[in-house]
Amino acid sequence: xxxLVESGGGLVQAGGSLRLSCxxxxxxxSSYTMGWFRQAPGKEREFVAxxxxxxxxxxxxxxxxxRFTISRDNSKDMVYLQMNSLKxxxxxxxxxxxxxxxxxxxxxxxxxxxxxxxxxxxx
Numbered sequence: 001x002x003x004l005v006e007s008g009g010g011l012v013q014a015g016g017s018l019r020l021s022c023x024x025x026x027x028x029x030s031s032y033t034m035g036w037f038r039q040a041p042g043k044e045r046e047f048v049a050x051x052x053x054x055x056x057x058x059x060x061x062x063x064x065x066x067r068f069t070i071s072r073d074n075s076k077d078m079v080y081l082q083m084n085s086l087k088x089x090x091x092x093x094x095x096x097x098x099x100x101x102x103x104x105x106x107x108x109x110x111x112x113x114x115x116x117x118x119x120x121x122x123x
Contacts, residue, residue, distance in 0.1 A: 002026040002112040004096045009117030012086055016121075020081040022096030022114060029077040029098075030054075032112075035105040036070060036081045038092035039116075048094070049081060050105035059102050064090075086121045093118050 003025035012018050020036070035050035049060045049070035058070055067086075072079040079096060094117055099110035 002098050004098060004112060004114035006094065006096045006114045006117040009094060009119045011120045011122065014086060014088055014121055014123050016086050017084045018086065018119060020094055020117060022079045024077040030074040032098040033101050033105055034072055034079040035097045035099065035110055037095045037097060040092040045108065047106050047108060050102045052102055057102055059106055088121045088123045091119060091121050
């Protein structure tokens with residue numbers, strides 16, 4: 001069982017930046033594709049970004065491409081989401097997840113999920 005704990009959420013003005021972090025409890029962290037997802041009030045959860053086991057492949061949703069960047073540090077069992085040029089529509093609970101592959105991640109098919117961290121972007 002992989003336990004994931006997100007941090008770094010908060011309130012930021014439009015145009016600002018935040019860096020989300022996700023700590024994994026699993027020593028085999030590097031064997032999982034990692035992803036970030038978000039769920040805004042009244043909306044379904046959506047894919048944000050995913051990164052392969054080695055970090056060599058990444059995928060970002062069109063809505064965040066060029067503004068958000070996913071990265072990972074396998075030596076620290078951590079995955080990050082750097083969010084720049086934030087918009088009010090980025091307001092959501094952001095979830096970290098672990099799974100088997102990037103294609104599965106883009107479809108929301110992940111094995112383990114964190115409890116989320118709230119990001120609020122004011123206009």
